[in-house]
Amino acid sequence: MHIEEWGFSRGPENELVIGGASAVDLARQYGTPLHVVDEDLLRRRARSLREAFEKEYPEVELFYALKCNSVAALVQSIFEEGFGAEVMSDFEFWLARRLGMPARRILLNGPNKSDTLLRRAISDGVGAVVVDSVPELARLEAIADDIRTDVQVLLRVNPDYVPRGMNSASATGSRKGSVFGLDLRTGELGLVLDVICRSRFLRYAGLHAHIGTGIRHPQDYVQAFRRIAPAFLQARAAGFDTRIFDFGGGFGVSTSKEFDTLEFLAYQGWGRLPRLAPKALAFAPEMCGPIKDFFTRQGLPLPTLYLEPGRAITSPAQVLILTVGTVKERSGVGKWVITDGGAGTCAFPLYYEYHEVLLANDVAAPPTEYVRMVGPVCFSSNWIYRRKKMPPLKPGDVIAVMDSGAYFLALEANFGFPRTAVLMVSDGQARLVRRRETLEEMASRDILEVKPHADAAAINRI
Numbered sequence: 001m002h003i004e005e006w007g008f009s010r011g012p013e014n015e016l017v018i019g020g021a022s023a024v025d026l027a028r029q030y031g032t033p034l035h036v037v038d039e040d041l042l043r044r045r046a047r048s049l050r051e052a053f054e055k056e057y058p059e060v061e062l063f064y065a066l067k068c069n070s071v072a073a074l075v076q077s078i079f080e081e082g083f084g085a086e087v088m089s090d091f092e093f094w095l096a097r098r099l100g101m102p103a104r105r106i107l108l109n110g111p112n113k114s115d116t117l118l119r120r121a122i123s124d125g126v127g128a129v130v131v132d133s134v135p136e137l138a139r140l141e142a143i144a145d146d147i148r149t150d151v152q153v154l155l156r157v158n159p160d161y162v163p164r165g166m167n168s169a170s171a172t173g174s175r176k177g178s179v180f181g182l183d184l185r186t187g188e189l190g191l192v193l194d195v196i197c198r199s200r201f202l203r204y205a206g207l208h209a210h211i212g213t214g215i216r217h218p219q220d221y222v223q224a225f226r227r228i229a230p231a232f233l234q235a236r237a238a239g240f241d242t243r244i245f246d247f248g249g250g251f252g253v254s255t256s257k258e259f260d261t262l263e264f265l266a267y268q269g270w271g272r273l274p275r276l277a278p279k280a281l282a283f284a285p286e287m288c289g290p291i292k293d294f295f296t297r298q299g300l301p302l303p304t305l306y307l308e309p310g311r312a313i314t315s316p317a318q319v320l321i322l323t324v325g326t327v328k329e330r331s332g333v334g335k336w337v338i339t340d341g342g343a344g345t346c347a348f349p350l351y352y353e354y355h356e357v358l359l360a361n362d363v364a365a366p367p368t369e370y371v372r373m374v375g376p377v378c379f380s381s382n383w384i385y386r387r388k389k390m391p392p393l394k395p396g397d398v399i400a401v402m403d404s405g406a407y408f409l410a411l412e413a414n415f416g417f418p419r420t421a422v423l424m425v426s427d428g429q430a431r432l433v434r435r436r437e438t439l440e441e442m443a444s445r446d447i448l449e450v451k452p453h454a455d456a457a458a459i460n461r462i
């Protein structure tokens with residue numbers, strides 16, 4: 001793939017240029033591992049996704065899924081592009097509020113919300129609570145009764161539909177047996193509607209579904225919608241008007257992908273990577289038509305469409321920059337390239353997703369040899385790539401792991417090293433938006449009981 005696929009360019013020496021700044025210069029100045037966000041690209045992606053849906057559907061509201069990447073400056077840029085917030089934890093709710101998001105433009109999601117979070121969100125006047133289960137509804141009702149406050153409720157339903165190309169080990173989305181949402185086959189929706197009907201403070205606003213992450217085929221949303229459609233009629237028959245339909249997030253990007261089950265096996269078993277032929281993925285036109293048709297055919301008012309994208313906005317706008325430290329060649333085994341990023345920085349997403357890795361100091365250099373790329377720790381998941389065709393690599397080379405904007409930072413861990421710094425770049429100007437962790441910070445939560453040294457005690461006795 002060429003760097004133009006991501007919207008980046010190359011400098012005079014064929015180095016990767018992100019947001020007008022040379023990745024090699026940034027690596028030198030700020031050190032690596034380093035995440036670099038192209039702010040203009042990020043904003044363009046947010047804006048164009050919003051505009052694409054606004055073009056196809058009369059009333060749409062978009063809520064950025066903070067779980068995807070919660071670096072405050074990045075979240076703020078997305079909020080400035082007209083997005084509300086989709087949150088699923090105390091931290092995310094706090095961050096959205098801290099960044100000035102009005103509570104009414106926040107959606108509270110998740111299958112295990114704490115009572116503290118529910119209470120806080122309701123008191124602040126949260127836009128809607130997405131109810132995930134029958135027991136959760138009971139807890140929510142008790143809290144709403146206690147603080148005598150109305151709550152807008154969206155009911156998450158499980159479409160029981162497996163999007164194409166999903167890895168069958170994936171826990172997200174709507175596959176059979178998925179942990180999320182109300183089971184449409186066992187009468188859970190009816191139970192919940194009954195409770196809301198009798199409740200003093202719970203207000204039915206509509207339905208919610210989220211079918212997974214990294215979806216590449218718009219038709220998957222159409223198929224899932226067909227599974228959900230009878231639930232709107234059930235709500236209507238119970239006397240409820242659906243004012244909102246929230247279809248979650250999950251839109252994939254063209255430049256990286258989750259391994260499907262066979263690709264996962266081929267990669268984990270034999271190090272074989274899939275080929276990725278990037279093509280523009282356009283969801284809005286294919287998704288909106290069938291939704292509008294259904295409500296029109298049923299003579300029901302068209303609900304406002306809510307969406308909760310994360311990956312589609314952030315993934316390609318961020319790059320993880322690493323430096324090659326050591327290259328080892330072993331006869332009969334091959335070449336090992338040891339970098340400063342691995343188990344803690346990127347090995348987890350690279351375990352189940354395909355991401356391009358480029359030589360950032362010469363993106364035009366042709367790949368000629370297969371290498372094994374790893375990070376600096378001794379652990380079975382220290383892999384960047386088990387087998388990747390790269391140009392010849394030497395110590396000091398700068399490596400770019402592409403599409404690091406979605407779930408990399410969320411899954412980041414220390415594993416003996418400070419967590420990464422994050423830069424935002426615009427018009428060639430870089431600003432540090434998350435500084436690298438210090439060694440003191442890595443130990444700052446530890447509680448050390450200072451016991452007198454045995455020798456010291458002996459000395460005291462004398």
Ligand SMILES: Cc1ncc(COP(=O)(O)O)c(C=O)c1O
Pocket residue numbers: 065067068086109172210212213214248249250251308309310311312406
């Ligand atoms: C309920 C919900 N909404 C939105 C998202 C965001 O998904 P994505 O980043 O794939 O757009 C997720 C992520 O899994 C989710 O669980």
